[in-house]
Structures are given as C-alpha cells and as structure tokens.
Amino acid sequence: xxxxxxxxxxxxxxxxxxxxxxxxxxxxxxxxxxxxxxxxxxxxxxxxxxxxxxxxxxxxxxxxxxxxxxxxxxxxxxxxxxxxxxxxxxxxxxxxxxxxxxxxxxxxxxxxxxxxxxxxxxxxxxxxxxxxxxxxxxxxxxxxxxxxxxxxxxxxxxxxxxxxxxxxxxxxxxxxxxxxxxxxxxxxxxxxxxxxxxxxxxxxxxxxxxxxxxxxxxxxxxxxxxxxxx
Amino acid sequence: xxxxxxxxxxxxxxxxxxxxxxxxxxxxxxxxxxxxxxxxxxxxxxxxxxxxxxxxxxxxxxxxxxxxxxxxxxxxxxxxxxxxxxxxxxxxxxxxxxxxxxxxxxxxxxxxxxxxxxxxxxxxxxxxxxxxxxxxxxxxxxxxxxxxxxxxxxxxxxxxxxxxxxxxxxxxxxxxxxxxxxxxxxxxxxxxxxxxxxxxxxxxxxxxxxxxxxxxxxxxxxxxxxxxxxxxxxxxxxxxxxxxxxxxxxxxxxxxxxxxxxxxxxxxxxxxxxxxxxxxxxxxxxxxxxxxxxxxxxxxxxxxxxxxxxx
Numbered sequence: 152x153x154x155x156x157x158x159x160x161x162x163x164x165x166x167x168x169x170x171x172x173x174x175x176x177x178x179x180x181x182x183x184x185x186x187x188x189x190x191x192x193x194x195x196x197x198x199x200x201x202x203x204x205x206x207x208x209x210x211x212x213x214x215x216x217x218x219x220x221x222x223x224x225x226x227x228x229x230x231x232x233x234x235x236x237x238x239x240x241x242x243x244x245x246x247x248x249x250x251x252x253x254x255x256x257x258x259x260x261x262x263x264x265x266x267x268x269x270x271x272x273x274x275x276x277x278x279x280x281x282x283x284x285x286x287x288x289x290x291x292x293x294x295x296x297x298x299x300x301x302x303x304x305x306x307x308x309x310x311x312x313x314x315x316x317x318x319x320x321x322x323x324x325x326x327x328x329x330x331x332x333x334x335x336x337x338x339x340x341x342x343x344x345x346x347x348x349x350x351x352x353x354x355x356x357x358x359x360x361x362x363x364x365x366x367x368x369x370x371x372x373x374x375x376x377x378x379x380x381x
Numbered sequence: 382x383x384x385x386x387x388x389x390x391x392x393x394x395x396x397x398x399x400x401x402x403x404x405x406x407x408x409x410x411x412x413x414x415x416x417x418x419x420x421x422x423x424x425x426x427x428x429x430x431x432x433x434x435x436x437x438x439x440x441x442x443x444x445x446x447x448x449x450x451x452x453x454x455x456x457x458x459x460x461x462x463x464x465x466x467x468x469x470x471x472x473x474x475x476x477x478x479x480x481x482x483x484x485x486x487x488x489x490x491x492x493x494x495x496x497x498x499x500x501x502x503x504x505x506x507x508x509x510x511x512x513x514x515x516x517x518x519x520x521x522x523x524x525x526x527x528x529x530x531x532x533x534x535x536x537x538x539x540x541x542x543x544x545x546x547x548x549x550x551x552x553x554x555x556x557x558x559x560x561x562x563x564x565x566x567x568x569x570x571x572x573x574x575x576x577x578x579x580x581x582x583x584x585x586x587x588x589x590x591x592x593x594x595x596x597x598x599x600x601x602x603x604x605x606x607x608x609x610x611x612x613x614x615x616x617x618x619x620x621x622x623x624x625x626x627x628x629x630x631x632x633x634x635x636x637x638x639x640x641x642x643x644x645x646x647x648x649x650x651x652x653x654x655x656x657x658x659x660x661x662x663x664x665x666x667x668x669x670x671x672x673x674x675x676x677x678x679x680x681x682x683x684x685x686x687x688x689x690x691x692x
Binding site for chain 1 (some may be wrong): 555556557559562672673677678679680681683684687688691
C-alpha cells in the first residue's frame, strides 16, 4: 500500500528531526531554546505516534499521542519556561565531566554501540529489517543521551530537561518495540509533572537561606498565604 | 571530451561568474535589513569589483612572488572547482572532473595560498589571520572530509555529477536532511561567515579572511573578492542541488537549461536570505568554542555513515 509506504517515509523524516533535537539539547547553552527543542522533540513523538496509529490503527497509540501533546508539548514546557523567566537564568554554561563537544562525540559512540548490540539481539527476527528496529535504536540512544545531559549539566533545571529527554526515549522505545500498557504511560507522565513541580521548588529555593526560601515560595504562590510568619 | 561538455564548461563558468557577486550583495542586504539599515544596492559588489579591477596594484617592498601569484592561483583553483559543481545542467562525466576528493583539494589549494599571502607581506594582521585560518582549517578539514564521505556513502559514487543526476532523478533519503545541516555549517565556516568570522570588518583583531587579504590591492584584491564569492556560490549550489534538485537539467536543451538557471537563481536567493538571517541571529563565537559547531556537522555526517554502512 503506497499510503503506508508514504507514512513510513514520514516516520523516517521524523526520526531525523528527533536526532537533530537531541543533538541540540546536548550541545546548546541557551536555556530558552533548550525548552523549545524539548517541546519540538515531544511534538515529533506525537506525530510519530499518530503516523503509527494510521498504519496500525491501535487506539492506545492515539491516546498516547493525545496525552503527550497536552502534557509534554504544552504543559511542561510552559511551566519550565515560566520558571525560567522567574529565576532569570538564560544560559547554562557550567558542565560537569563532559563539555558539549565531547558529549556529542560520545553520543555518536552510544548510537553505534546500541545499533550493533540491538542488531545482534534482533538477528533473524522480522523486526530487524523494518522501521521498528531503527525506532528502537533511536529510543535507547535517546535515553542514554538524556542521561548524559542529566549528569553533565550543573543546573537543576537542565538536569530535569535531561530527565525529560530520557523519558522521551522510553516513550519512543515503547512505541516501536514493546507496547507499554497505557496505564503505565499515564503514570509516567504524572510522575513527570510532579517532578517538574518539585524541580521548580528546588531550582527556586536551593541556593537560598531558609527564610529567603519561604519568601520565594510565597512569591511564586506555592504555599498558602496564612502560613506566613510575623 | 565531447561538444556538450565543452558547452557545459563555458556555460557553467559564465553562470557562476555572473551570479556570484549577486549573492554576496543579497546576504549583505538581508543583514542590513535586520539591523534596520537600507544596505548597499544589489549590484554593489559588481561595481566594487569593476572599480578594483581598474586600480593599480601596490606591493609591499617585503613581499615576494607569493603575493603576486596568489590571486591568480586562488581564482584559478576556485574556478576549476566551480566546474565540478554543475549549477543548472548536469552533463556526462568526463575525465576526473566532478571527483569529490579533487574538489576538496582544489579548495584547500586556494586556501593554502591565501594563507601564505597573508604571511608574505609581513604585516601582523595578515599573520594573525593566516594563523587563525590554518587553525580553523585543521579542525574543520576532517569534518569536511567526513561530510563528503557521507555524501559518497549515500549516493554510492565519488562524482558530484553522479550525485546530482541521482538526486535529480528523485532520491528519497531522509538522511539528506542531516547532510543538509552539515553542509550548511561547512558553507558558514568555509566562507568565513558570522559565528566563525565577521566578513563585514577590516578593523577587528578577530578577523580571519579579511586579515589575510588586507595587503592585497587593485585587481588582485578584486580577484580575491571574486574568488571568495564564487566559492560561496559553488558551495551553495552543492547544497541546493543535493537537497532541492527539482528543475535541474540533465539533457542539453536551451529551454531546460534556461529554466534550471532561473530556478537556481531563485533557490540560491532563498538560501542566501537564510544565510543572512542565520548570521543576523548569531553573534561571533569565541574562538575556542568553534569546535562545538564543527562537532555538530561531524556528528550528523558520521551518523549518516553509520546508518548507511549498517543498514
């Protein structure tokens, strides 16, 4: 069917977009564009899920696309961008262990290793030749790349973005290889939202004294006004 | 060598000579527009080159024959390299013309002599420009080679003509998007554009390309400027005809070539506007952060090679 072939081609293009956004997330120092890159990556995942739904017709894919669209491309980026505006940090120029160039080179090696390992594992199965194999490779690599962002960045807010990228990798892997039950997908997303809220508190407060921290919490309406002391 | 190839050589060279200064002006115009200035008229670069061609050449008493031959070597190497990249019409391959490795070495030859001429006059600006250019080249050259190797892997040929005729025949490869980004970065680096070098200024300590040609004057300067413009056009043509090859003529008909030339003008105009906007949206990078930019091109093209080799 030419329609399915066209959709598969579209998925290949979306894979390329995911690679580009992942490379951008690893190497950029500008926080605002980091969040936009994450939102774009999530949107790409939504589109992949939609294309898969059009090929396979499983309703769970549609549900995943819908919930990802709402949480990952709208709510979480909006929340993080908001926090960023409040804490007035525009750049993340501090790195642990790896600078962006090394991270890029390392992620290349990761993709290669994952590719070879998976092709050995899937040797002889029918999935080896198809799109699903490459989706799985990309999913695992994206997970590793997110992990790299998490440990190579110093700021809490970029660590969270690394974690979110990791979750995108899990989702991508789940879309292509093992269909996760929808309830787990849903729970993961709730976890993500709670994580983002927690990070907001940590990012705003960790570098201050206790009193100052309270004041800041009030400023961002994170605790009730009545708790305020004299 | 058949008649159509001779015709191709004449047509391609004339086209590239005629169009090259236009894109330089267009990029300047776009940059001026984003800064709220009117900018120079579109034909300004032609006027500058004509004016420079009429002026006399002044040589520093310290300079040697290097200074005298460099503009000609640079121009000749770039013009021959321009033959390797068909702008509008892709003929049958003849001899080694179109070979990707030779193409890279021709560009490197022009660059090498430009750097030597920068050192030759003995001015400190020229020396610094040459030193920087060579440091950057030492880092970008492996990346460039990897990018072109990836192209060779994707198209299964070493000839640029072969790549263009494959891509003109409708070649569906999503990996070409990655190659496009890598090639774009190479255009920016090779033609000394903004995150790497600032083409606008003769007055900064950070200048690279302008530093090297600071001692050139008269028609020699005109040749250097024109060869830089042609290099930009050739690299742009490479990117355009690989990624958006529609309209590219593969048979020799007057109407087809004319249409292809007009289409190329439009596509290259759009690319020039994109380059101008890209330059305006960036500030010049610190010298030691440049490898980060190159690593991006390296990353994408190596990924393409991995995909092509293992699948």
